[in-house]
Amino acid sequence: MAYFVPGDNFENAGGKAEEIVWKRVKEAFNARNVLGYSKYPFYKSMGGKRREPDIILLDQNEGLVVFEVKGYTINQIEKIEPNNWYLRDCYEKTVNPINQVNDYVYSIISAKFEVEGNLRGKVKGRGLVVLPYISCKEWEDKGFAEITTNWPIIFKDDLTKQRLLYLLLNMDLLKIGQSLTREEFILAQSILGHEGVHVEDEDSFLPEGTKGRVLNDLKTQMLQIDLQQEGIGKSIAPGPQRIRGIAGSGKTLLLCQKAAYMHLKYPEWKIVYTFYTRSLYDIVTRTIDMYLKAFSNGEVCYDPNSNLQVMHAWGGKHKPGLYSSVANENFIKPLTVEDCKKEFKGFVSMGTQINYISKILLENLNGNLKRIYDVILIDEGQDLIAPPEQLYKGQHSFYFMAYHSLKQHDVEGKKIRRLVWAYDELQNLDNNIIPSWKEIIGDDEVLGKGAVYKGGIKKSEVMKKCYRVPHEILPIAHALGMGWFRKDGMLTGYTRKDQWEDIGYKVEGDFRKDNSEIILTRNREDSINLLSDIYNGSVIEFEQFNSNND
Known part of the structure; x- marks a missing residue:
């Protein structure tokens, strides 16, 4: 079975060229046992920047294939030497894409597969440079073909289903290996998906049948990659995205994975991960740290002073929260728990309280908030829903505050914001109504019609699988x-x-x-x-x- 994970919607520089190649690669490999990624989160420092491979495939028979896409026209390449390509009218003056793609192949195989005893020496590796805007004839007419004979380069006219697959299968291997068995392929997929980072070191000396041994066996059993989770966790939607599902389906892990992926890809973005339960602080920061290290091959860890902030929905005396930070940024004194006690004169849920204080903030500012953040990820969203009396303009006040604190960015001529919210269904038995999009983000027409964004990323995901609770x-x-x-x-x-x-x-x-x-x-x-x-x-x-x- 083929499964492809779109990392983003190809809106960045070079994205159009990458989108062309991504579509052709999916067509060519759709009938094979393959797991494919656009913008796979394996970040290496190159020239002072962190970069990830454009497209990678893990094929059961052909192993790892890495594609480096270059959207140059023939006139942008002045000269080619064995170790350098010289460019004009580009932000880079010299590049070495062959070495770049080869480095990705060796690094990924070394970091991911060679450390696993059952896969050591087995995973094949190839790297290809793809030039979707240059034809074979243009390359030959410029005199480059004589220099690049036998180089792993794919041209515009090679990007057909049959020819692309034929050329790839007949290119020399960078890393010799073998076809993988079904069990080896499942293991390789799990490692590529970083599933192994969820599991602590196992104690192999625990006696058979003991509860400790059963727990370790259960962790190992659940290592098999969940392809839906791969698609959600390793993609960046250009606009709002809803993730709903049964409790215990792994939504917190997914949001942490998303946060780490976004931070490594766009370190300049101001990203907030927020939640309802204060005890999640340590769990979330540890999990984000785990993914940052996994995606960067150990180069990056979580820094609370970075642009990626983990915040409680409200905040406290010693730790800022999303509400208190937004209030302070808008020169409004944040309300406290004591203020809510005076207002309600009795017990009410924190969800009611936080929507109350959010509504007061919005009313004081007439809903006009400073745009502070690039992305906000909301966990435990079911606990942050407002009762009818705490809605603001028909929307849940906390969500309104979060959404309107986001910066707008241009996507295909539209102004759009990135809010990602996840919530458990049937977690609160007294409230099983799923909030509509209108109640969360209002009448925002910029989203357009359809269930997916350009590039194939879904606007809403439903997670059915439960990992936490046994079947019975x-x-x-x-x-x-x-x-x-x-x-x-x-x-x-x-x-x-x-x-x-x-x-x-x-x-x-x-x-x-x-x-x-x-x-x-x-x-x-x-x-x-x-x-x-x-x-x-x-x-x-x-x-x-x-x-x-x-």
């Missing part, structure tokens, strides 16, 4: 929490087939008919935590008590 336990938890078998009817929960399917259930029956029997079955493929397969003990235990004293 999740339906029981939902049944107890929602009162599925309550005599007077279910207390709360979804009442549409598509809603249950979105969180990984198979539905039999019709919700539209009164007193209709509904059968919900948890899809096995959407429950990755298969504890019962590797643990001999009981996964579920029931105890009955006849009285409170028992």
Whole structure:
């Protein structure tokens, strides 16, 4: 099966050329067992800048293939020597793309595959330079063909499905290897996707059957790459993006991965990762640090003084939060927990409080906020939803504040903002309504129509797979929490087939008919935590008590 991960929407310098090649590569390799990336996050320092390979493929039979795309016209190349290309009318005067792509091949294989005993010496490697704006004839007429005989260069007229695949398969290998078995290919995909960074060192001396050994085996079992997560975590949408799904589906990991990827690619961007639960501070900073190191081959770690900021949604006395930072930037004194206690005179949720203070801020400024940030990523978004009385202009006040604190940027002639928000479905049983896009970002017409942005990145993602909770336990938890078998009817929960399917259930029956029997079955493929397969003990235990004293 072929799966391709678009890193961005090709809006940057050189993006048009890369988009042409990306489309042709996908066409050529679509029928093969391959995992492909545009702008794969493996950053190397070159000439004082951090750069990533334009396109890479991991093919089960052909190993690693790296494409370096150069959008030059023939008139921009003045002269070619074995170790240098001399350019005119370009921001670089000399380049060496052959060495550049070869360096990526050797570095990725060395850093990713050679350190894994089961793959050492097995993964093949090739590097190609692609010139989508130059034909073979133009190259020959300029006299370059004599110098570059047998160089791994692909020209404009080579970018057809059959010819591109033929040329690649017949080019010399930089790294000798072999075709990978199914198990080796799965392992190589997981390593390329940085899945291994999630797992701490295993203790191989733990006895078989013990809970410690089962935990290690469970971690190893879940290492197999999740292709949907790859597509979400290693892509940068040009505008707003919603990530919703069942609790335990890995949304926090994805947002941390996105934050690290964006920071390495655009270190000048001001990026905020914000959340509801204060205890997430350490988890988020450690996870972002882990991804920064993985993506940069150890060159970059998390720096709290950098442009990537981890902030609580509100903030505190000693740590700024998103709300308090926005208030201070707009010369408004932030409200505190004590202010909310005086207002509500009793307990209310923090979600209500933070929307209350956000609404006050917006009213004081008539909704006109200073544009401070380039990207805001909101985790635990389900806990930051406003009650009706705390909406601002029909929108959830905290989200309105976040969205309007973002800088606008040009995408195809439109002004657009990058807000990414993730939330758990059915996490709050008293509120299972999914907020509409209008309630989050308003009537923003810049998004256009359709479910995807240019380049193939989805505007909304639904994550069905649950990693945290074992297959047998999740339906029981939902049944107890929602009162599925309550005599007077279910207390709360979804009442549409598509809603249950979105969180990984198979539905039999019709919700539209009164007193209709509904059968919900948890899809096995959407429950990755298969504890019962590797643990001999009981996964579920029931105890009955006849009285409170028992």
